[in-house]
Amino acid sequence: MTSGGDDMRLIAGRYQLGDRLGRGGMGTVWRAYDQMLAREVAAKELHVASDHHEHHRRLRRAQREARTVARLRHPHVVGVHDLVEHDDRLWIVMELIDGPSLARRIADSGPLPPRHAAALGLQLLGALEAVHAAGALHRDIKPANILLRGDGSAVLTDFGIAALEDDESLTTTGELLGSIGYMAPERLTAEEVGPPSDLWSLGATLSAVASGVPPFQRPTGAAALHAVTFADPVIPERVGPLRPIVLALLNKSPAQRPSAATLRTALQRVADGADDPGPLPPAAPTEPVRAPGPAPTPGGDADTSAYLADTPTMTAPPTASAASTAGAPHTATGTPTLDRDPTLISSPARTPDLDREPTLVAPAGPPPPRPRGRARTWWWTVGVTLAVAGLATALFFTFGPPSGSDSDDDAAPQPATSTTKVTVDATRGWQSATTTPVRKGDKVSVRYTSGTWTVDAANLPLVGPVGHTRVDDEALRFAWTDCKVNSDVPFGALLGRYPGNPRNPHTVGRAWHFQATRPGALQLRINDGEGCLHDNRGAITVTVQITH
Template sequence: MRERVISGDGDHQAATRAERASGRLIAGRYLLHDVLGRGGMGTVWRAHDQLLDRPVAAKELHILTHGDEEHRVRMRRAIREARAVARVPHPHVVGVHDLVEYEDRLWIVMELVEGPSLAQRITESGPLTPQHTAALGLQLLDALEAVHAAGTLHRDVKPANVLLRRDGNAVLTDFGIAALDDGEFLTTTGELVGSLEFMAPERVMGSEVGPASDLWSLGATLATVCGGQSPFRRPARPATLHAVAYEQPLLSERLGPLRPIVEALLGKSPEERPPAAVVRSALRHVAAGEVDAGPLPSATMRVGRPSVSFTDADTVTSGRGVIPAGETVPTSRHTTSLKPAHQPSSRPRGPKRLLWTMAGVVVLAAGVGGGLFLTGVLPPKEAPKTTTTSQVIQSTAGWQGITEVSVQRGDRVSVSASGEWTVDHRSKPMTGPAGYGAAIDRSLDFAKNCKVKSTSPFGTLLGRLVGAKDFPVHVVGRGMAFKASGDGTLQLRINDGDGTCLEDNRGTVTVQVSVTPQP
């Protein structure tokens, strides 16, 4: 589940609703007490099951049980959440007791876990030791294996979704965006659901996801819990998106013996990541206090970065909002000890080092400028500087260029978008950059000739590069990341044709674009 912050009037309204709801009896059985937490999709209450006389947690979903197609899609997602968890009886997976509809809302009744989340724990008390982190990692790994065996993916493993019981054991919770293998893909509206800094690169890039994606998120969670900071969090969403897709993690020295495990789990390609059995063995070594966690695929043997290009075949699906990689990079597994091999220093020591230093000074004084040559050290290259800009995209205009940035071949570009617009302000609701759902889009079939991209819904944010050669039009949706295969200007627009097609449009979308030159 992607969390969102409620502020201002929204915060006041939520508090007012909480006051009114406290003491309310849900479905004639569950008595609400106080609010335990809020997220983007629901509010969790401490409650009491009057029938079985036991404390429970009641999650009130922020969606109505009736409404348009988008509401129905979200309802199906919520029902799948409950079913996914209920079919995984496991000591480290939160138990689901009931699923009820009450006053046009859906409620999921779960076991009450009396304890903080891992996110709260490290905020209040600081990072955990590598040994403690590894012990919790073993419990979460067991939970994920049970989830995967049931044909389910969690898709949002992060510290905020791990609760701690009073005895200190971990419980994996909040399957708000879990997708069953035998169910409908849940992000057909183009929404990029989840917490970006804990989403596996293949999810960000719109590629196929699987159990290895949850293991990547587990690695990011362990790094955050032990290191005290998320390895991919950046000040802005586009930068975070870019970091997950292309950059190596920023890992704290606090990880100690846990570091090689985390590095292996955070491989950019699923094929790079070790299987669960190998991870379990390594975590057991660390949890037992051993310095060497045992063999894992080497974190230094990396495949090429995943990349996408505006010249790739036009295979983007509107549900992803991200352009997939155009080529697959062959991968190979290498096994090595987690203990780094000792590398003898090339620098002379003691008196010899002093003599070499003096020799370097003499050579410099002679004007040769060879000090760097003598030591074999060259000045480090500056890291590529990322340029980020924000721009408003009008719904009443056609293609609009991002004027503050230029894109050159090899540049890595990230885009995120927010806001609302409509292609018919008289009869259609506002929608976000992911465009309309299937029902509303079908109701506009009479105007389908107005679509710029016929395979995508009206209202979708589209993008293209304009340069010396033609580039195809791709879906941007709420976010995308790609590697430019040529020089050009990035242009964006609403999926609604020019001329009279734009006359009844209203609203704007704000985009943030980050461009990092190829090093």
């Protein structure tokens, strides 16, 4: 998905806009040229709502973001140069990191070795300490929001949902922003949030980049929310010596997570090649926040880049893909393929705009006193349980109860049935789903089995057969006309077609059943047009059953 139509604009008489680098719920990021200082920068155009109150709230959030990042001086935090207003919109001018996101790096080259992941973890830990010392929280740490410089070092970006600890008046009751699989459980249960919440997200990120699988990956928002709040993380064996670190950081209780100092020592050991990160005791309750400073890395940043020397940095063409679930990264490339959980944006004023998956909305009204955290947790538990129960009921009525294997009439003739597993690639158009033509009268069943894909590998997460969430789909509205095969369903939905079917192309989703009215070939594809497949990633596996 490429941009067009708005290039060559001059912002504030100084910044010449170029290619669109990304677009999401918080804003659109452009490559720009600073005519005064003769340098390339990234210009983030803030998305604002039409009503005055929402407009004012978003402007304040952007100003807060810019102030928070601008006062930081750290090699692993993106630099903010300027904050300007133009055409009644706010623009944040930032350092241009012309490299891939960590998510894109994993999607292109696979998971990182534990030592490599630990080296990057040290850099990110230093960045977080600087953020926390400035009195802020990042709140959206995930592979898609971490960019890689040319030397392979990490840069923490996208402070679009960071909240200053000392400015509670800017907190909107009932609103949760971020990617569920990387959100600490206390954020989902309205309990106290602090630096340990960012360390939780760092732990989830380390596990994802070292294994290729987020520790709380689930097919729906409700299931992911329940997993973060109640379930144990799934940590593959290839995480190796990082496993104790990840487990300690993903403790459900913030008080039981290790301190930044303990975490640094453990990551340093793994980065140096140790098989054991050492002890990881809980942080002392009164431990102060450390002063900002660069993250110690094995031998410094120069040595860290040596860790990454065998991993080439991927660079995108000038017209990069556009869209993000929680603010676009400031880079020409970036693939949040590890940001696979749906993004939850829960707000009482905008409930109808939430994504299509089951979504929990926090109650409106003033926030309760802290001692009522357990009561709020109880209500969230009830809500999650009802959501999961509703999902199970829907599956029951869609697929029916389990069928028995016994037959009352052993002598009755049995129809001939063939079952085949088929992989549908996101980078191709219509693909044959059967090795032989379907005959007239055959009963055909297509059921989703496994796999994920995305229509915008630079910015959108991997999703299942029902396609991208409503929020992500809206972020690509500019491409609906040119790229959607079926305009009635989201990008990324699984589609099928068969000769004579009155609803071609049919939305398969998780299952599709029909009886053939004529001979023909069954075909499947992703909901993305022929000329828009270049930035897709992933594949879906389905089971096709044909009964003659």
